[in-house]
Amino acid sequence: MSNQNNPLELLETTDDVEPTTRSERWRVWIDLWILTPLQIMWKDRRTRYGSLIILLYFMVGTVGVRLVSPATQNEGPAYVQPFDFEYTHMVYGYEVWQFPLGTNGFGEDIFAQTIHATPAMLQMMLAGGVFTAFVGAVVGIVAGYKRGTTERILMTAADIQIAIPGLPLLIVLAMALQPRSPIVVGLILGITSWAGLARALHSQVLALRSESYVEASRLMGFGSFPIMRDDLIPNIMPFIMINFMNAAIGIIHLSVGLYFLGVLPFTTDNWGVMINFAYNHGALLSWAGLPWLLAPIFAISLLGYGITIFSQGMDRLFNPRVRARHATTMDDSDEPDPMQ
Amino acid sequence: MSGTTEENVDSESPRSVRSEGNTILEVRDATVSFEMERGESRVLNGVDLSVERDEVLGIVGESGSGKSMLANALLDAVVDPGKTSGSVRYFPPDGRDPIDVLELNDDELRTFRWEEISIVFQGAMSSFNPTMKIRDHFAETIDAHDADPEECIERAYDLLSELYLDADRVLDSYPHELSGGMQQRTLIALSLILEPDVLVMDEPTAALDLLMQRSIISLLDRLQREYDLTLVFITHDLPLVAHLADRIAVMYAFELAEIGPAEEIITNAAHPYTRMLLGSTPNLDAPVDEMRVIEGSSPDPVAPPTGCRYHPRCPISRDICAESSPEFEDVSAEHQAACFFHEEASDAVTYPIGEDNDAIETEGSSTSSRDYGEPILSLDDVTVEFEGDQSILDLFDEPEYVRAVDDVSLDVHEDDVVALVGESGCGKTTLGKTIIGVHRPESGNVTYRGQDIWEARDSHREAEISFSEIRGALQMIHQDPGSSLNPNKRVIHSLRKPLKKSQPDLERVEQERRIMAMLEYVGMSPPEDYANRYPHQLSGGEKQRVALIRALLMNPDVILADEAISALDVSLRVEMMELLLDLQGRFNTSFVFISHDLSNARYLAEKADGRIAVMYLGEIVEIGTVEQIIHDPQHPYTQALRWATPDLNPRNESEESPIRAIDIPDPKDPPSGCRFHTRCPEAREICRQVHPTNISTNGSEVACFRADPDHDYWDSPSIVNEESDDDETSMSTLD
Amino acid sequence: MNYYVKRVLQSLFTIWAVLTITFVLIRWMPGGPLDYLMAQFVQGNLGPSGTGVDTQERIAAFERMAEVYINFDPTAPLYVQYFEYVGDVLTGNLGRSIWYQQPVEEVLFPAIPWTVFIGAVAIFISFISRVIVGAALAYKEGSKLDIGGTTLLIWGHSIPFYVVAILLLYTFGYQFGWFPVSGRYNPDPPAGLNWPFIAGILHHAALPMVALAWASFGAGAIAMRANAIQILGEDYLRAAKLRGITSKRITLLYVARNAILPMYTQMLIQVGFIFSGSIILEMVFEYRGVGWYMFQAIQNNDYPLMMGCFLLITVTIAIAMLVADLTYGLVDPRVRRGESSESF
Numbered sequence A: 001m002s003n004q005n006n007p008l009e010l011l012e013t014t015d016d017v018e019p020t021t022r023s024e025r026w027r028v029w030i031d032l033w034i035l036t037p038l039q040i041m042w043k044d045r046r047t048r049y050g051s052l053i054i055l056l057y058f059m060v061g062t063v064g065v066r067l068v069s070p071a072t073q074n075e076g077p078a079y080v081q082p083f084d085f086e087y088t089h090m091v092y093g094y095e096v097w098q099f100p101l102g103t104n105g106f107g108e109d110i111f112a113q114t115i116h117a118t119p120a121m122l123q124m125m126l127a128g129g130v131f132t133a134f135v136g137a138v139v140g141i142v143a144g145y146k147r148g149t150t151e152r153i154l155m156t157a158a159d160i161q162i163a164i165p166g167l168p169l170l171i172v173l174a175m176a177l178q179p180r181s182p183i184v185v186g187l188i189l190g191i192t193s194w195a196g197l198a199r200a201l202h203s204q205v206l207a208l209r210s211e212s213y214v215e216a217s218r219l220m221g222f223g224s225f226p227i228m229r230d231d232l233i234p235n236i237m238p239f240i241m242i243n244f245m246n247a248a249i250g251i252i253h254l255s256v257g258l259y260f261l262g263v264l265p266f267t268t269d270n271w272g273v274m275i276n277f278a279y280n281h282g283a284l285l286s287w288a289g290l291p292w293l294l295a296p297i298f299a300i301s302l303l304g305y306g307i308t309i310f311s312q313g314m315d316r317l318f319n320p321r322v323r324a325r326h327a328t329t330m331d332d333s334d335e336p337d338p339m340q
Numbered sequence B: 001m002s003g004t005t006e007e008n009v010d011s012e013s014p015r016s017v018r019s020e021g022n023t024i025l026e027v028r029d030a031t032v033s034f035e036m037e038r039g040e041s042r043v044l045n046g047v048d049l050s051v052e053r054d055e056v057l058g059i060v061g062e063s064g065s066g067k068s069m070l071a072n073a074l075l076d077a078v079v080d081p082g083k084t085s086g087s088v089r090y091f092p093p094d095g096r097d098p099i100d101v102l103e104l105n106d107d108e109l110r111t112f113r114w115e116e117i118s119i120v121f122q123g124a125m126s127s128f129n130p131t132m133k134i135r136d137h138f139a140e141t142i143d144a145h146d147a148d149p150e151e152c153i154e155r156a157y158d159l160l161s162e163l164y165l166d167a168d169r170v171l172d173s174y175p176h177e178l179s180g181g182m183q184q185r186t187l188i189a190l191s192l193i194l195e196p197d198v199l200v201m202d203e204p205t206a207a208l209d210l211l212m213q214r215s216i217i218s219l220l221d222r223l224q225r226e227y228d229l230t231l232v233f234i235t236h237d238l239p240l241v242a243h244l245a246d247r248i249a250v251m252y253a254f255e256l257a258e259i260g261p262a263e264e265i266i267t268n269a270a271h272p273y274t275r276m277l278l279g280s281t282p283n284l285d286a287p288v289d290e291m292r293v294i295e296g297s298s299p300d301p302v303a304p305p306t307g308c309r310y311h312p313r314c315p316i317s318r319d320i321c322a323e324s325s326p327e328f329e330d331v332s333a334e335h336q337a338a339c340f341f342h343e344e345a346s347d348a349v350t351y352p353i354g355e356d357n358d359a360i361e362t363e364g365s366s367t368s369s370r371d372y373g374e375p376i377l378s379l380d381d382v383t384v385e386f387e388g389d390q391s392i393l394d395l396f397d398e399p400e401y402v403r404a405v406d407d408v409s410l411d412v413h414e415d416d417v418v419a420l421v422g423e424s425g426c427g428k429t430t431l432g433k434t435i436i437g438v439h440r441p442e443s444g445n446v447t448y449r450g451q452d453i454w455e456a457r458d459s460h461r462e463a464e465i466s467f468s469e470i471r472g473a474l475q476m477i478h479q480d481p482g483s484s485l486n487p488n489k490r491v492i493h494s495l496r497k498p499l500k501k502s503q504p505d506l507e508r509v510e511q512e513r514r515i516m517a518m519l520e521y522v523g524m525s526p527p528e529d530y531a532n533r534y535p536h537q538l539s540g541g542e543k544q545r546v547a548l549i550r551a552l553l554m555n556p557d558v559i560l561a562d563e564a565i566s567a568l569d570v571s572l573r574v575e576m577m578e579l580l581l582d583l584q585g586r587f588n589t590s591f592v593f594i595s596h597d598l599s600n601a602r603y604l605a606e607k608a609d610g611r612i613a614v615m616y617l618g619e620i621v622e623i624g625t626v627e628q629i630i631h632d633p634q635h636p637y638t639q640a641l642r643w644a645t646p647d648l649n650p651r652n653e654s655e656e657s658p659i660r661a662i663d664i665p666d667p668k669d670p671p672s673g674c675r676f677h678t679r680c681p682e683a684r685e686i687c688r689q690v691h692p693t694n695i696s697t698n699g700s701e702v703a704c705f706r707a708d709p710d711h712d713y714w715d716s717p718s719i720v721n722e723e724s725d726d727d728e729t730s731m732s733t734l735d
Numbered sequence C: 001m002n003y004y005v006k007r008v009l010q011s012l013f014t015i016w017a018v019l020t021i022t023f024v025l026i027r028w029m030p031g032g033p034l035d036y037l038m039a040q041f042v043q044g045n046l047g048p049s050g051t052g053v054d055t056q057e058r059i060a061a062f063e064r065m066a067e068v069y070i071n072f073d074p075t076a077p078l079y080v081q082y083f084e085y086v087g088d089v090l091t092g093n094l095g096r097s098i099w100y101q102q103p104v105e106e107v108l109f110p111a112i113p114w115t116v117f118i119g120a121v122a123i124f125i126s127f128i129s130r131v132i133v134g135a136a137l138a139y140k141e142g143s144k145l146d147i148g149g150t151t152l153l154i155w156g157h158s159i160p161f162y163v164v165a166i167l168l169l170y171t172f173g174y175q176f177g178w179f180p181v182s183g184r185y186n187p188d189p190p191a192g193l194n195w196p197f198i199a200g201i202l203h204h205a206a207l208p209m210v211a212l213a214w215a216s217f218g219a220g221a222i223a224m225r226a227n228a229i230q231i232l233g234e235d236y237l238r239a240a241k242l243r244g245i246t247s248k249r250i251t252l253l254y255v256a257r258n259a260i261l262p263m264y265t266q267m268l269i270q271v272g273f274i275f276s277g278s279i280i281l282e283m284v285f286e287y288r289g290v291g292w293y294m295f296q297a298i299q300n301n302d303y304p305l306m307m308g309c310f311l312l313i314t315v316t317i318a319i320a321m322l323v324a325d326l327t328y329g330l331v332d333p334r335v336r337r338g339e340s341s342e343s344f
């Protein structure tokens, strides 16, 4: 290079900068990535309640199943109504309801059934959500950034997947594969939802890649991978996360639907299976069947609600403006006034 | 300011009426405040102002000075939850009782606005309903005011054609089908449809090219006289209104700082702020050495400085300035300034216009004799094309191609500055990006130190200079500070990236040290603080500086600065350009500087001893030294740009527009022959048929027949007057 | 290539891909149509019975049978099978239903109007109500009504529509007895254009329609609210107010229209998804539409019928998407061609 006046050497006369120590960096990192997000989450009503609800399901799925024994047929009379003090038992020395939510037509404890359906549902949800978010993100980002033939092939695949209606395809697949493990069920259900995310991300990435700072990175000679990692993904992460959550809700709804239809093998307790039994075995015929029907429905919708409000408040978690305002390791006194 | 209820005086000589003190709007103690978490934000503070009938009042201030609030307060149109207090009285010209605008109820306001006073906002695009045709906008307005539809539509046609628009086509278009300049003119017509007496314009031209701005200003001048309008013109750009306005009011920190006749304000400003503003504005006439930078930034509306609000930045402030706020003092009969020491200001703060007018002489510099060595970059007959838009009608046609750059050759030398100037859509950004190897040309070569860039790219290792080396040597600063930095990464992270590329084995501590040094150097101190900020915590100017550092840390040979300063406030531009120049001199970096503003281009090119290239529809029509382009432009288009560039010298009385059509022709289908012939004031028959090639005249190159005294052009008949019924020319960007 | 041509070709490609996928599923799915047919044949449930027939003849009989039920002969070369299948489907021959012993199209086509009827009305109800609710919440943004309403909408959105269907059936069908719990029309009045018969149809369709409308209501109303809020903050709204335009006109021509237009494609795509959602819905209400037949086919392992439903639904959706894409530019003047496909 003919350029002798290297700017870096020219300016070396200024005072030395204190090198940041390792522990200092750790402190900043923890503050930025753990404490601050928690704080932001707690500040916003939506993320606070949303995360509490999600935490509740998580606790039920891990601890709850150990505390409540699984339901068995004829453990009580059929159609015991909720909170009936006729039926109590002792738990750690306290007298509590034996059937807090009553029993179904087979004399099974509805509460226990609802609880024991949770782990499988959560597994399904996670597997399906992660699958959707991962495949959708990879396809969308690569297609958006790479352009050309790669883009055309990936987007055509996504378009075809979108045009194939989800439920019928899943029915056909479920009939063929008869998956038994909740994780496999989740993965299969994820097949129908990645394409929508891929498409939406594709157009977001297209917009992002023409941002000046992405072009600047390209001009510096950075390749596709570092650009995607540093410049694209952090900016679409909130979107991916929101879609991950929506996909998770979608997976619950789909799986409940498929179990209700009876096309998936009944392996474990499941809210869909509960509805199926209630529908097919006479719960509809009298008011006494209401708890049988409502318990799984409530379980589904509360989880859906929690995830939805959490995801609505979530973009704040990723917003550098909000993060900077909460971080303690950062001086934020002179943020430009919005009025200017 | 009493005698208000007189009948409107004859419209023959409106300018003479003004001196009679014929007030149409009287503003007393107007205050606008917003409740904010931090406290009350007063974005307009106790402004007193009278607007005379049939005058043009320019209100000038930087962004965040409260000038828009003043505009809105005149119509009681401040957005919720802002509160307007004080009084605004309107004196109808037909002798009706004065109207207290702030006391009107909603219904009265509805009729008052648009029939008596109307307003034009800055963003024309966002002032139209995107799903409604222009015609419906006119129709609904007429309808809402129960005006006579036929008469009004007729007026709409008159207004539109007066504004050089094809009324039928404009009315039948959707807003997005019109170019920015067309939309803005349409909006002006829409605001005049009900014959208001006062038209308030809030930065009506800020988003437009200079040539369009200037054309609109001269149209406004005409409309104002023809329709007996009182114009209140709000802008951040003092030179722009200098010739249009009769009086100018300068705002600083939500208050009026100075008001007076335009000429007096320009030549003999009394308030130190006005004088600083005038001195910091790049313009074509003033010697570049006399322009200077305004220190500090404008104050916060919640906690403004005590006393005179300008005192923290004022070079002549004394103790009293911080203690009590100055009242308006008469400088002359019609000229007031809010400054205790305005008599001293003229000596303390000088600016190159006015009293020392004679100092402005074209310096016969030695610029043209500069000896260029081997070019770093050279473009050889480069052409760049883009696929154009299609509509549903051309279902089976091949897509059209737009030649964004057509057959351009250009050399960039070591330590050089090349300023590319032209209207938007002329291809200057595309050319710039082709120069630094972002766009691949369809034909022609771009060579870096003798190595063809795209060959190097295709052949990977075999090239003499590898592509990655070339890539690193050609950097860019983008136009929009808002998107130039990754919003999710701190400054330090953004700046570490180029170092990782250019000096991969540098230790982390050493990296940081250099980054801090650079931050400090560009005036961002303390650097540790700035390094840890996110982009949203920086101002626009600071972001651009970080972008500049980022480019410099690559140790490049050439930096493309794409309108890098036009998004900044006027007073910051000179500062940024100074920084560019300083770094250029220090690091031997060449700059390709893109701007639509001739005066910025001139500032940079003159100081760096560089060249200016004028582009029109994908071609370079004239290139030469500053001396040649600014003081002796050969090409009629350069002359037009020269005309459009605001200058402060009141002796340069504004002439009529030198171009025949305001709008640029459709770049998809450029005119035959000389592309400028549809707008050129000197066009002759031959220009329509023959494409002029570059002609060298003492150092500069001009693509116009007029540069060659022996050309056939001189025998060809003129076509200037034949096109009056040829609407195509002015409407051709409408598609 | 031109955008429109490209888009049409893409839809054709999609339909072809779906045909190929169904072919693969039929041909190779373990326990799928071919296997099932074979099993049925071996057990003698289908085809010529009697053990006295010799093997040659039995194989020939099976080939003929396969041709009838699943449109290709599994013993022919693969490409012949493929072309036979695609050719048959494209000419409207969807095979033969095992359960009903009728050509699939004869079973299915009469069911289409019932499903379309329910779906169209449901979309209409859902569209009107979400526009009104969304706009109302947007105008009251930040108020108690808005917060409460949004919460309810999110709740509603978290309940799958078929669950709503069950609850409606339970409450208004079984418990209160206000609506019939199954069927499409009353048997007593003679079919035809007479009021009692039509009233019966509406009576039967009411609950399914409400349940289906629910499917898109919550999310749609939230989207409408967001659109409207954005438009309420636009400069052109303020400009219009300053020009003196009446608030009625602003509400209709500015807020409502501009907020609704982006929902256009979404709505057309829902038209396509009617069939998809109808499977569970019609099962719950035992409403004999396309979805009910698909459910029946699943239950009875009637693969030809199932594949027929699958194809029908897929093609409908592909066409709905195509129409949405091609016409959006005409509906919303803001969109230049080619930029509209943000729809799915």
Ligand code: SF4
Pocket (backbone or CB within 6 Å): B271, B272, B273, B308, B309, B310, B311, B312, B314, B315, B316, B317, B318, B321, B326, B338, B339, B340, B341, B342
């Ligand atoms: S009053 Fe004082 S501080 Fe204010 S402008 Fe005049 S001299 Fe400067």
Ligand code: SF4
Pocket (backbone or CB within 6 Å): B635, B636, B637, B674, B675, B676, B677, B678, B680, B681, B682, B683, B684, B687, B692, B703, B704, B705, B706
């Ligand atoms: S060649 Fe003719 S039309 Fe072109 S600029 Fe010169 S005089 Fe004007």
